[in-house]
Amino acid sequence: MVKKAKVLIILEYGLLELPLVINWPISIELSLLSILAACLGCWVSTKIIAKTSPRILLVD
Numbered sequence: 001m002v003k004k005a006k007v008l009i010i011l012e013y014g015l016l017e018l019p020l021v022i023n024w025p026i027s028i029e030l031s032l033l034s035i036l037a038a039c040l041g042c043w044v045s046t047k048i049i050a051k052t053s054p055r056i057l058l059v060d
Contacts, residue, residue, distance in 0.1 A: 049057070
């Protein structure tokens with residue numbers, strides 16, 4: 001039912017096809033870069049927490 005509503009809305013605007021242009025090489029590069037940034041952020045924060053004493057972690 002929801003899919004029919006979306007199709008009707010698109011047809012009311014006069015679009016028979018929804019134009020979708022994806023530049024695959026750039027999309028893949030950006031997704032890999034974001035995964036790398038997330039992994040590095042986790043790794044760095046883990047190193048910082050590992051160096052912190054348990055007493056300080058309990059107080060905060």
